[in-house]
Amino acid sequence: MNNNRHTARRRCLRWWVALFAxxxxxLAYAAGAPEASTPWWIWPLVLFLVCFVLGMIAxxxxxxxxxxxxxxxxGFFPFHxxxxxxxxxxxxxxxxxxxxxxxxRAGLADLRLALPPMLLASASAxxxxxxxxxxxxxxxxxxxxxxxxxxGGLMWSARKSEFPEVSRPDRLGAxxxxxxxxxxxxxxxxxxxxxxxxxxxxxxxxxxxMLAGVFGLGAGWANVPAxxxxxxxxxxxxxxxxxxxxxxxxxxxxxxxxxxxALLAIVAVPSVIGMMLGAxxxxxxxxxxxxxxxxxxxxxxxxxxxxRALTKGLGWWA
Amino acid sequence: xxxxxxxxxxxxxxxxxxxxxxxRVLDYGMKAGLAVLIAGFLAYVSGIVPAQVPLEELPRLWVxxxxxxxxxxxxxxxxxxxxxxxAGDVLALIGIALLAGISAPCLLVLIPVFARRRDWVYLSIxxxxxxxxxxxxxxxxxxxx
Numbered sequence: 001m002n003n004n005r006h007t008a009r010r011r012c013l014r015w016w017v018a019l020f021a022x023x024x025x026x027l028a029y030a031a032g033a034p035e036a037s038t039p040w041w042i043w044p045l046v047l048f049l050v051c052f053v054l055g056m057i058a059x060x061x062x063x064x065x066x067x068x069x070x071x072x073x074x075g076f077f078p079f080h081x082x083x084x085x086x087x088x089x090x091x092x093x094x095x096x097x098x099x100x101x102x103x104x105r106a107g108l109a110d111l112r113l114a115l116p117p118m119l120l121a122s123a124s125a126x127x128x129x130x131x132x133x134x135x136x137x138x139x140x141x142x143x144x145x146x147x148x149x150x151x152g153g154l155m156w157s158a159r160k161s162e163f164p165e166v167s168r169p170d171r172l173g174a175x176x177x178x179x180x181x182x183x184x185x186x187x188x189x190x191x192x193x194x195x196x197x198x199x200x201x202x203x204x205x206x207x208x209x210m211l212a213g214v215f216g217l218g219a220g221w222a223n224v225p226a227x228x229x230x231x232x233x234x235x236x237x238x239x240x241x242x243x244x245x246x247x248x249x250x251x252x253x254x255x256x257x258x259x260x261x262a263l264l265a266i267v268a269v270p271s272v273i274g275m276m277l278g279a280x281x282x283x284x285x286x287x288x289x290x291x292x293x294x295x296x297x298x299x300x301x302x303x304x305x306x307x308r309a310l311t312k313g314l315g316w317w318a
Numbered sequence: 319x320x321x322x323x324x325x326x327x328x329x330x331x332x333x334x335x336x337x338x339x340x341x342r343v344l345d346y347g348m349k350a351g352l353a354v355l356i357a358g359f360l361a362y363v364s365g366i367v368p369a370q371v372p373l374e375e376l377p378r379l380w381v382x383x384x385x386x387x388x389x390x391x392x393x394x395x396x397x398x399x400x401x402x403x404x405a406g407d408v409l410a411l412i413g414i415a416l417l418a419g420i421s422a423p424c425l426l427v428l429i430p431v432f433a434r435r436r437d438w439v440y441l442s443i444x445x446x447x448x449x450x451x452x453x454x455x456x457x458x459x460x461x462x463x
Contacts, residue, residue, distance in 0.1 A: 040376050044363075078377065082384045094417055097348040104341035107333040111340065111428075115440060119447045126454050137383065176439065247344075247421060248447065254418040255454035258411070261395040262384045265410030266376055269359040 040266075047077065048270040051091070055278020056285060057294055057301075063155075064246065065275040066092030066218030068298065071148045071305035074141065075312060079267050081137045081144075085216025086257035087268040089250045092218025094272045095279060096247035107182045108240030113195070113233065116176060117226075118245045120202055121209030121219070122252035128213020129256035135214075138313050144215050145310025151221050152302035155295065158225055166196045166232035173198040173231075182237055193234050201231040205245075213253040218246050336431040340424045347420035355413025362406035370405035396457035422451045 051069065058065045070088040074081050103109035132140055169179065179194035195201070204226045212219040223242035227233040233241065257263050285294075311317040333341070361367045371379065371391045379387055388395060393402070402408040425448050432441040453459065 038377060040373050041363075043377070079380045080383055080387075083380060090414060090417070094352070097344065097351070097417060097420065100348070101341040101345035104337045104344070105333055107337070109337075111334065111337045112440070115443045115447065119443055119450065122447065122450050122454075126450070126459060130459060133384065248451070251418050251421045252450060252454040254414075255451070256459065258415065258418060259396050259455075259457040260384055260460065261388045261393055261399075263411065263414055264376075264380060265359055265362060265407055265414070266373070267380065268414060269355060269410060273356065 043077065043079075044266055044270040047073065047267065048274040051271045051274030052278040052281075055095075055275040055280075056282040057298055058275070059279050059282030059285070063298060064092045064218035064220035064243075065095055065279070066216065066250075067148070067151060067221050068301060068305070069271065069275070070216050071144060071302070071309045073267075073271070074144070075305050075308035079264075081141055082133060082257075082260075082262045083264045083267050085132065085140075086254070086263040087271050088216035088218070089212075089254045089257060090263065090268045091271050091275050092220075092246060093250040093254055094276060096218065096243045096250065098276060099243050100247050103240040103243060106240070107180070108236055109244035110178075110180050110182075110237055110241050111244075112176065112180070113178050113227070113237070114241050114244045114248075116178075116198075117202055117205035118248045121205040121212070121245060121249045124206045124209035125213035125249045125253040126256055128210040128215075129253040130213075131210075132214035132216070133256070133260050133262060138315065140214065140313070141309050142313025145306050145308070145313055147211065147215060147217075148302055148306030148309060152299050152306060154225070155221065155299050155302070158229070160224075160235055161228060162235050163191065163193075164228065164232040164234070166194050168196065169194040170196045170198050172202075180237070182234070184234075184236065191234060193232075193237060195231045195233060197230050197232070201226055204230060209249055209253075212246075212249050213256070216253070216257070218250060220246055336428050339427045339431065343424045343427055344420060347416070347423065351413055351416035351420055353413075354416055355410070358406075358410040358413050362410040365406070367404070367406035367409055369407040370402055371407055395460070419451075419455060422448055422455075425451070 050072065051065070054065055054068045054072070058068060066088045069091050070084055073079065073087070074084040077084070079087075100109065104111070173179075173195040176198070178198065179192070181190050181192045183189075184191050204222075208219045208222040208226065211217060211222065220239075220242050223245055224235075224238050227238035227241060228235050254263070308317070362369060363373070365373075370393060379390055382390065384395075387393070393399065393408075399408050399411060403412065425444055428444050429441065432438075432444060
């Protein structure tokens with residue numbers, strides 16, 4: 001049994017090495033290639049490969065693809081930040097939509113829990129998208145760098161609670177009847193849950209929506225802690241509902257980008273396809289690789305790409 | 319039971335009927351959107367449908383801010399792109415619009431469920447949410463760069 005797992009892990013490591021061998025030159029090329037002399041088709045191809053790897057690591061690390069996509073692609077590819085943010089929203093949206101039906105059917109995404117925060121977050125995401133598109137790119141890039149560094153720090157330090165203790169629901173949560181029961185397959189039993197600190201959670205979602213709109217990030221990194229640590233939702237329901245909330249929030253922001261003309265198919269579509277295919281492999285990797293190792297890798301990537309975005313925004317490293 | 323005391327949670331451990339309705343519409347819409355997205359994109363990059371902006375021109379244009387890109391290419395903002403749907407690069411946007419728009423019909427199917435149950439709070443939230451999505455998609459909201 002142990003031998004099998006060991007062999008599977010070694011096979012996976014070989015996969016990783018092969019993939020990084022393919023994508024590292026791709027990123028290096030993206031960072032240093034002379035833009036004018038490069039044939040147009042190279043960029044979507046490299047973008048597809050990079051997104052494929054991002055999709056692979058995003059699933060085991062428990063983050064949506066958007067949070068990795070925007071800083072990396074804006075830092076290493078020639079596309080203007082406006083188009084990268086538009087594509088980032090679409091990447092996050094497509095992944096959330098693809099996962100949505102399964103999560104809803106399994107009861108891991110809860111409609112009653114999702115509807116109030118998604119209304120506030122989607123309204124603020126519209127405002128965020130309008131503000132983000134109006135600000136100078138250098139300001140948004142620098143702010144993106146700071147935000148990504150904070151997200152890396154949050155991922156490093158945040159604790160998660162599988163089943164937070166909620167002794168009494170708050171008045172708003174009780175009035176909205178936000179509670180439920182889900183079947184936890186790993187425990188083999190049904191788990192009942194309810195929420196507390198609902199008003200604080202809802203206020204946080206206003207800010208989360210703003211960030212999603214301004215930077216084109218999927219907001220799973222923020223949704224899950226807000227639902228789990230603040231409102232006391234079990235981790236699995238928080239993760240499932242987060243994806244569902246994201247599908248509406250990113251739809252609202254994406255429409256602003258579409259209507260402003262900030263969505264280029266040549267940037268968005270290879271990214272979406274690469275990320276979704278990568279995610280299929282990522283689900284398999286989840287079974288054999290240690291999630292904590294991947295998480296550390298993702299935090300390192302976030303810190304590096306955050307630094308890159310910050311220095312680029314400040315004009316220190318164009 | 320974990321994490322509960324003295325509450326009256328919904329007793330159905332399975333997904334609620336409205337969730338299942340939502341999931342069904344989302345499933346069809348998402349698959350249709352992805353299929354259209356990929357088909358439109360293939361038609362665009364293969365050159366089967368000629369593009370409004372030639373592919374070879376893109377490396378010079380995708381470095382520009384959106385207003386400059388629109389000015390250089392003659393593309394329009396808002397829903398003006400629908401008038402150019404015969405061009406490959408605009409055709410590829412249809413799949414994107416479908417994916418961005420699928421949530422509204424999913425929410426619509428919730429309305430009769432909440433209305434029948436006289437769940438006015440959630441009915442209002444759902445209607446407001448549809449309103450937010452329609453407002454975002456309408457193209458009314460713009461801001462100068």
